[in-house]
Amino acid sequence: MKAQLEEQSKQCIFCKLIKGEMPSKKVFEDDVTISMLDIYPAKKGHIVFMQKDHYPIMPYIPAEDFKHLFGLIPQLSTALMSGMVATGVNLFIANGGAAGQQAPHFLFHLISRETGDGFFNFWLNKRNAKLDGEQIKMLSHNFPLMMANHFKRNPASWHKGAGERPAYIIKLIEDSTIVYEDEKAIAVIPAKEVTQGHFEIYSKEEEKDIRKLSVESSHHLFFVASFAATALFEGLGAQATNIILKSGNCDDNPDGSLSVHVLARRQGDDLSYLHWEPKQPSYNLDDIQSKIKDKTWKVKYTGGKKKTESKPQVLTPTKFEFSKEEKKPNQSPKETTTSDPHEEIKQAIEKAMGK
Helix, strand or coil: CHHHHHHHHHCCHHHHHHHCCCCCCEEEECCCEEEEECCCCCCCCEEEEEECCCCCCHHHCCHHHHHHHHHCHHHHHHHHHHHHCCCEEEEEEEECHHHCCCCCCCEEEEEEECCCCCCCCCCCCCCCECCCHHHHHHHHHHHHHHHHHHHHHCCCCCCCCCCCCCHHHHHHCCCCEEEEECCCEEEEECCCECCCCEEEEEECCCCCCHHHCCHHHHHHHHHHHHHHHHHHHHHHCCCEEEEEEEEECECCECCCCCEEEEEEECCCCCCHHHCCCCCCCCCCHHHHHHHHHCCHHHCCCCCCCCCCCCCCCCCCCCEEECCCHHHCCCCCCEEECCCCHHHHHHHHHHHHCCC
């Protein structure tokens, strides 16, 4: 598997950009991550952020690297919004070909937003879908088990239980079904879903502004989102997932609330409106690069040192199988590990990329 990833890396356009073999408009870089302008931006002030190490899909990023990558979101959002004098920000992830992932190098998009910018791709107001009762019960039962396993592998001194709910959370989750909750985050299935398989995740520490979250709170919010995506893959058979963060005021987020949406995707679904049309911008990208880069010098990961490991690291995934019997809410998911983890990872990558 290591050889496969190394060979894949040789053909990866983003690995070439990272190594400087192709020109890019870099705005930030440290020893683990790099950010550059998207040359076909959705809106002015659109950057992509990724690991330097080559990992095709989100589930196979090592935990320490995951913390580094997603722990920098508040600081990077601060730099982006400051440079662009923006009032809001979106984060967009495509996990798998059916969700719009076009290259086998995991990355996410950060897009600066403002009122009147005319970008409504993430409006998410068409809500006509709904899971059935048994599906909701299965997810409500199994999601906490997945998170419990996560905390066993990655202990957190702050985690003791569900914690308290701030008043704004009580209002936000009205009529929703709670599937997971801890001291920092809560995940719900809304009463009306954008698609069959839609989680909404909220911070219990900050109502509106992603920039105010700590490194730890930010990466934890996205650990929850990552396991929500896994639940949709494993529990509902989704072919891919999108993860969308909204924070601050813009036309499609008028109340400015901080929220993360995890959406199940399938080939031929009706969510193509999430994707923007790639096109050359009419403005000077060098000017945008300068404005953002001038603000990123303060960005620094403070969550601890990266573990020293051979690269790329091959992970043996834990797979939760949901048979018809195991979907009953009073039963636990069956945890298995493949006898050939390299082949399992290869098949998972090919499936996610739509091969």
